[in-house]
Amino acid sequence: MIPVLTARKQPIPKHYFPPPVPAGGGEWLDSFHELSTDRQITDHGPGPIPAASIARHTAGWPEDEVEAFRTCIRAMDAAFLDAIVPAKDGEEKHGLPQPPDAPTDKDRRRAAFRKLGKKPNGS
Helix, strand or coil, X not given: CHHHHHHCCCCCCHHHCCCCCCCCCHHHHHHHHHXXXXXXXXXXXXXXXXXXXXXXXXXXXXXXXXXXXXXXXHHHHHHHHHHHCCCCXXXXXXXXXXXXXXXXXXXXXXXXXXXXXXXXXXX
């Protein structure tokens, strides 16, 4: 996204730059990404990281470290899931960066109907 915006000489929103990872946090961030591969994907989007995946990952750890890790992973997971939910009309959302000038569902519908040589209802 940043190269596209830079090439277009458009400003880069601050939320496109991730916050710095604290010292020692890289391993937990890597674990978050690995655990994310266990989430179920449905028609409504991705679900949360399964508790069983976290338990399996932390098997044999001291209980206080397990609790700290679980709390951190759940917080990252909540932020991730919130970021990927599309913004409602008129709502400003600073989630994951989206392609500039991405077509809307209405644009996609119109393009599909144009291919068919028909006019969509309600446009």
